[in-house]
Amino acid sequence: MTVVLPHIDDQGLGRALRRAGRACVEAGTEDFIEHIDGILVLGLTTASAFSTDAGTILADLLIERGLIDEARRSDLRLALHEALANGLLHGNLELHSHNAQTPAAFLENAALLESRLASPDYARRPIAIAISLNPSFVEIAITDSGKGYSPEFLSAPPSDRTAGDRVGHGLMLLARHSDGLRFEAGGRRVILSFQRCARRG
Amino acid sequence: MQHEINLQGKDLEITMKHQLIYADTTKFSAVIQKVRETDIASCVVNLAGLEHIDSSGLRMVLLLHDACKEKSAPLRLSGSRGQVKDMLLHCRFETIVQID
Numbered sequence: 001m002t003v004v005l006p007h008i009d010d011q012g013l014g015r016a017l018r019r020a021g022r023a024c025v026e027a028g029t030e031d032f033i034e035h036i037d038g039i040l041v042l043g044l045t046t047a048s049a050f051s052t053d054a055g056t057i058l059a060d061l062l063i064e065r066g067l068i069d070e071a072r073r074s075d076l077r078l079a080l081h082e083a084l085a086n087g088l089l090h091g092n093l094e095l096h097s098h099n100a101q102t103p104a105a106f107l108e109n110a111a112l113l114e115s116r117l118a119s120p121d122y123a124r125r126p127i128a129i130a131i132s133l134n135p136s137f138v139e140i141a142i143t144d145s146g147k148g149y150s151p152e153f154l155s156a157p158p159s160d161r162t163a164g165d166r167v168g169h170g171l172m173l174l175a176r177h178s179d180g181l182r183f184e185a186g187g188r189r190v191i192l193s194f195q196r197c198a199r200r201g
Numbered sequence: 202m203q204h205e206i207n208l209q210g211k212d213l214e215i216t217m218k219h220q221l222i223y224a225d226t227t228k229f230s231a232v233i234q235k236v237r238e239t240d241i242a243s244c245v246v247n248l249a250g251l252e253h254i255d256s257s258g259l260r261m262v263l264l265l266h267d268a269c270k271e272k273s274a275p276l277r278l279s280g281s282r283g284q285v286k287d288m289l290l291h292c293r294f295e296t297i298v299q300i301d
Contacts, residue, residue, distance in 0.1 A: 050224055074253070074284045081255040085223035089257075097260060103233050103268040106261075110230035169256035169292065 004030070008048040014057050017042065029126040036143060038130030046092040047123035055080035058129060058140075062194075067131075067138050069197045075177040076194060082174045083142040083190045084127070091146025091188060092125040093117070137179065137193040149187030202228050203250075206235055211242035213274075215265075218250035221258030229261045236268040244269045249280030254288050262289075266298050277301065 001021035005012065008026050016024045022041060025033055029043030044054060059076040062068045068076055089095045093116045100109035116122040125145045132139040175181050180193030202225040203218040215232060236244065246265070254262075262278070269276040277299045281289055289300060 053224070055222075056220075077253060078255055078284070081222050085255065085257055089223060097257075100260075100264075103237060103264050103271065106264045107230050107233060110226050114227055169259060173256050 008044065008052055010052050010057065013052050013054065014061075017057065017061055028124060029128070032126035032145065033128045033130075036128050036130050036141070038132045038141070040131040042129045044127055044129075045123060046088055046125045046127060047117055049084060049088055049127050050117060054129065055084050058131075062131070062138060066197055067133070068194050072194060079174055079178045079192050079194075080129075080140065082170045082177075083140070083192060084129075086170060086174075086190060087127050087142050087144030087146070087188075089113075091144030091148075092127060093122055094146060133196070136196060138196055140192045140194070141184075141189055142192075143185065143189040146188060148185065149183070204228065204232065206232065208239060208241070211240060213239065213241045213244045214247060215244065216247040216250065220253035221251060221261065222253070222255045223257035226257065226261070229265075233261075233264060233268050236265065236272065236274075241269070241272055241274045243274050243277070245277045245279055247280050248278055248285055249282065251281070251285050252283060254285045259288060259292055259294075262294070263297070275299065
């Protein structure tokens with residue numbers, strides 16, 4: 001069963017995901033998720049993905065269903081937030097953290113973020129989160145509708161960062177807190193792998 | 202993010218709760234703005250109620266440090282625990298900001 005939601009908030013999203021069959025979509029994102037595979041696919045507009053805590057809600061759901069071990073809750077929540085931040089900020093909203101490295105620049109970037117979230121051209125752009133299973137892993141694919149990354153960026157392995165580095169923590173944390181990380185669709189899709197919970201095999 | 206800002210004399214205390222993630226950018230800009238427009242001598246951020254932080258949140262804390270530095274006001278992070286403490290230490294924040 002596909003659940004179509006005209007409006008989304010945290011409680012409504014949690015309830016809809018629990019009763020959805022294959023898909024749970026916000027109105028207007030149906031076409032975007034049509035060709036995305038998964039046992040559960042969530043389609044949201046940028047504005048709704050930003051205003052709800054989809055990362056925490058999905059992490060809770062995957063643990064509740066016994067797919068990922070409770071001990072990984074913090075890793076899962078963090079990885080989902082990092083991947084969503086990537087897709088929403090850098091992908092759909094076309095904002096870049098390297099433009100916000102001073103307090104003044106951060107305030108400018110925050111104002112730009114607010115204006116883009118208020119603009120239907122940006123706010124209605126879809127993002128999809130798809131859950132797939134294989135014998136050993138749960139895969140979580142986050143697909144945005146932005147311009148993707150350059151091949152050079154994608155081929156550079158994430159490495160450790162220290163506090164002095166103002167950008168690059170996100171990818172490093174994605175790699176560190178998941179069991180696998182890869183990019184597809186020119187960087188518009190990030191796929192995170194987490195070991196399946198032994199209890200449910 | 203849920204937060205409170207209290208100014209006592211020239212000492213600013215910011216209390217943060219729940220989580221600090223990418224979606225809190227607009228809320229956090231009000232914190233940075235407050236620091237920039239206030240005559241402060243010190244700033245303490247109480248993180249005891251903060252349970253989760255992502256890389257955007259870490260970046261925002263660094264920018265708060267920079268905003269305090271512009272005012273020559275030392276920043277101190279107090280009460281961090283769990284995932285937040287792990288993230289601050291993993292990213293070597295103690296080399297830049299006082300953490301206790």
